[in-house]
Amino acid sequence: MPGPVVVGVDGSPSAMAAVDAAAREALFRGAELHVVHAFIWPAMHVPPGASPLGPPAGGVREGVEHLLHEAVDRARFAAPGVRAASAVMPGEAVAALEAESRTAQLIVVGHRGSGGIRELLLGSTAVHLAAHGHCPVMVVRGRTEPEGPVLVAVDGSPQGREAIAFAFAEAQLRGSELVALHAWTTWSDHGESGPGHPVELVDMIGDVEQMRAAEERLLVEALSGHRERYPEVTVRPRVLRGRTRPTLIEASERAQLIVVCARGRGGFAGLLLGSVGQAVLHHANCPVTVVRSGL
Structure with a gap:
């Protein structure tokens, strides 16, 4: 049975554009869409929950859950009827998405994420997955309307x-x-x-x-x-x-x-x-x- 379409999100505009494309791909294929966010909690040097000095919903975990909820809602708007699920993956984005590519039929990412140097045309995650992914990798960039050949x-x-x-x-x-x-x-x-x-x-x-x-x-x-x-x-x-x-x-x-x-x-x-x-x-x-x- 073919695997899901997987899209990596980090909150960047490029990643959200990738969500739209991935949702359409999943609907085309009759596949489930998996929206994933990779995160290393210890590297942030902050507790995953809310700070005792801040609002009760202000923790890093809550922020990630809000990001995934927003991405799933966006996917369902871009491709009504798509079956979408979300998950937080432990580890770095490159390693987590490469692991996902072993069972996915397509990996979708934005051309640049929220990290790195702004002047770079292409992010390291997209470059690595294109070279090492275990399934086809779609990098969303430029004009994203599904028009033309x-x-x-x-x-x-x-x-x-x-x-x-x-x-x-x-x-x-x-x-x-x-x-x-x-x-x-x-x-x-x-x-x-x-x-x-x-x-x-x-x-x-x-x-x-x-x-x-x-x-x-x-x-x-x-x-x-x-x-x-x-x-x-x-x-x-x-x-x-x-x-x-x-x-x-x-x-x-x-x-x-x-x-x-x-x-x-x-x-x-x-x-x-x-x-x-x-x-x-x-x-x-x-x-x-x-x-x-x-x-």
């Missing part, structure tokens, strides 16, 4: 297959169009030479149209099988010549969600989150879902 980044890598499958399923749940975008340049290398072997100069300045045709075939092959499984999803393949990161970020301006794999072609094999995933998480204009392969 679902956008999936396609690079033809084996690691990207699960992201494509997730994007098809998500488009079906949302009743939206799916845009499958593949960006390429004359330095794109999908041959047998592998990473670290640059494209020969004669190939780089050769028949660009032939290269374009090869990239179009790559996209068709990457989508094969998924279209048959989701015949009701309207798919719009797009092959664009340009650098992947800025192309995806620009395309996200018109999307309601962008789906990327954690690490695709290129880069260092030891990285859990590739440069494209990191760039999109930091700069996309809509929510981002990162799908790790082999989960």
Whole structure:
């Protein structure tokens, strides 16, 4: 049986926007929504209950319970009919949410929490979960209205297959169009030479149209099988010549969600989150879902 949709809250505006998105996701999937707040009581150096010098309802525990109650109410308003429950999880937010991801079907967080440095574009919790979560992780940022297509980044890598499958399923749940975008340049290398072997100069300045045709075939092959499984999803393949990161970020301006794999072609094999995933998480204009392969 599929697990719940889990959303982490800390009282920040970003987290509350994540509650809205998570509630809609849970309703789409017919899943229960778990609203969780992670907290380490001893680290606060204050008693969890009310201070004897303050009002009876002024303790840290009461504040957390009020936060969770507010978040659940907000979830039910955003997605009437959603089944929602809340819990305080012991420990740090990163560790608690990573543990929740082992049984969840989706983890949802805001792009920045209430802590950290204000100038940072992306909080440490979102970065860690995108790289280490045991289920797909949605980071809510930018324009959050569920309007426009679902956008999936396609690079033809084996690691990207699960992201494509997730994007098809998500488009079906949302009743939206799916845009499958593949960006390429004359330095794109999908041959047998592998990473670290640059494209020969004669190939780089050769028949660009032939290269374009090869990239179009790559996209068709990457989508094969998924279209048959989701015949009701309207798919719009797009092959664009340009650098992947800025192309995806620009395309996200018109999307309601962008789906990327954690690490695709290129880069260092030891990285859990590739440069494209990191760039999109930091700069996309809509929510981002990162799908790790082999989960």
